[in-house]
Amino acid sequence: MKATTRAQRAYKELQAMGAPVMHLGGTFDQYSLFTISGEHNQYARYNSKTGEFEGETIVWADYYGEFGSEYPEVDPRIEKVLEKHGLVYEWYDPSVITVYGY
Numbered sequence: 787m788k789a790t791t792r793a794q795r796a797y798k799e800l801q802a803m804g805a806p807v808m809h810l811g812g813t814f815d816q817y818s819l820f821t822i823s824g825e826h827n828q829y830a831r832y833n834s835k836t837g838e839f840e841g842e843t844i845v846w847a848d849y850y851g852e853f854g855s856e857y858p859e860v861d862p863r864i865e866k867v868l869e870k871h872g873l874v875y876e877w878y879d880p881s882v883i884t885v886y887g888y
Contacts, residue, residue, distance in 0.1 A: 789887025793819035
Protein backbone atom coordinates (compact mmCIF):
# COMPACT_ATOMS: atom_id res chain seq x y z
CA MET A 787 0.00 0.00 0.00
CA LYS A 788 1.28 3.47 -0.83
CA ALA A 789 2.59 5.68 1.95
CA THR A 790 0.07 8.42 1.07
CA THR A 791 -2.84 5.99 1.52
CA ARG A 792 -1.45 4.80 4.86
CA ALA A 793 -0.98 8.44 5.90
CA GLN A 794 -4.59 9.31 5.05
CA ARG A 795 -5.84 6.41 7.16
CA ALA A 796 -3.59 7.28 10.09
CA TYR A 797 -4.55 10.97 9.83
CA LYS A 798 -8.26 10.13 10.00
CA GLU A 799 -7.74 7.73 12.91
CA LEU A 800 -5.74 10.29 14.88
CA GLN A 801 -8.24 13.02 14.07
CA ALA A 802 -11.09 10.82 15.35
CA MET A 803 -9.34 10.39 18.71
CA GLY A 804 -8.81 14.16 19.01
CA ALA A 805 -5.08 14.32 18.29
CA PRO A 806 -3.95 17.71 16.91
CA VAL A 807 -3.17 16.57 13.35
CA MET A 808 -2.72 19.14 10.60
CA HIS A 809 -1.51 19.66 7.05
CA LEU A 810 -2.39 16.37 5.41
CA GLY A 811 -0.12 16.24 2.39
CA GLY A 812 2.89 17.61 4.24
CA THR A 813 4.34 21.08 4.28
CA PHE A 814 7.98 21.05 5.27
CA ASP A 815 9.59 18.93 2.58
CA GLN A 816 8.71 16.65 -0.28
CA TYR A 817 8.73 13.55 1.92
CA SER A 818 6.49 14.61 4.81
CA LEU A 819 2.97 13.16 4.76
CA PHE A 820 1.30 15.21 7.50
CA THR A 821 2.15 17.04 10.69
CA ILE A 822 1.05 16.93 14.32
CA SER A 823 1.01 20.00 16.53
CA GLY A 824 3.26 19.99 19.57
CA GLU A 825 1.45 23.03 20.98
CA HIS A 826 -2.20 22.01 21.08
CA ASN A 827 -2.54 19.87 24.15
CA GLN A 828 -5.79 19.56 26.06
CA TYR A 829 -5.96 20.90 29.60
CA ALA A 830 -8.44 20.56 32.43
CA ARG A 831 -10.14 23.87 33.25
CA TYR A 832 -10.28 25.36 36.73
CA ASN A 833 -13.78 26.07 38.03
CA SER A 834 -13.50 28.97 40.46
CA LYS A 835 -16.95 28.29 41.92
CA THR A 836 -16.16 24.74 43.00
CA GLY A 837 -12.39 25.07 43.35
CA GLU A 838 -11.94 21.93 41.23
CA PHE A 839 -10.41 21.17 37.86
CA GLU A 840 -12.90 19.91 35.29
CA GLY A 841 -12.25 17.89 32.19
CA GLU A 842 -9.28 15.82 31.19
CA THR A 843 -5.69 16.83 30.59
CA ILE A 844 -4.11 15.16 27.57
CA VAL A 845 -0.54 15.94 26.60
CA TRP A 846 -0.33 14.84 22.96
CA ALA A 847 3.23 16.04 22.49
CA ASP A 848 5.71 17.74 24.80
CA TYR A 849 9.16 18.60 23.48
CA TYR A 850 10.59 20.28 26.59
CA GLY A 851 8.99 18.16 29.29
CA GLU A 852 7.10 21.15 30.69
CA PHE A 853 4.24 18.97 31.82
CA GLY A 854 6.17 16.52 33.94
CA SER A 855 6.91 14.10 31.16
CA GLU A 856 10.15 12.56 30.03
CA TYR A 857 11.00 14.79 27.13
CA PRO A 858 10.61 14.82 24.26
CA GLU A 859 7.42 12.82 24.56
CA VAL A 860 4.68 11.86 22.13
CA ASP A 861 1.47 10.29 23.42
CA PRO A 862 1.72 6.47 23.10
CA ARG A 863 -1.64 6.40 21.28
CA ILE A 864 -0.13 8.50 18.48
CA GLU A 865 2.93 6.26 18.30
CA LYS A 866 0.72 3.15 18.18
CA VAL A 867 -1.39 4.48 15.28
CA LEU A 868 1.68 5.53 13.30
CA GLU A 869 3.33 2.15 13.84
CA LYS A 870 0.12 0.35 12.83
CA HIS A 871 0.15 2.19 9.50
CA GLY A 872 3.89 1.83 8.88
CA LEU A 873 4.71 5.48 9.53
CA VAL A 874 7.41 7.19 11.57
CA TYR A 875 7.71 10.66 13.06
CA GLU A 876 10.41 13.20 13.73
CA TRP A 877 10.32 16.49 15.60
CA TYR A 878 10.63 19.27 13.00
CA ASP A 879 10.96 21.84 15.79
CA PRO A 880 9.54 22.09 19.34
CA SER A 881 6.08 22.90 18.00
CA VAL A 882 5.67 20.44 15.09
CA ILE A 883 6.04 16.72 14.55
CA THR A 884 6.48 15.62 10.93
CA VAL A 885 5.22 12.20 9.84
CA TYR A 886 6.94 10.15 7.13
CA GLY A 887 6.38 6.78 5.48
CA TYR A 888 8.94 4.05 4.96
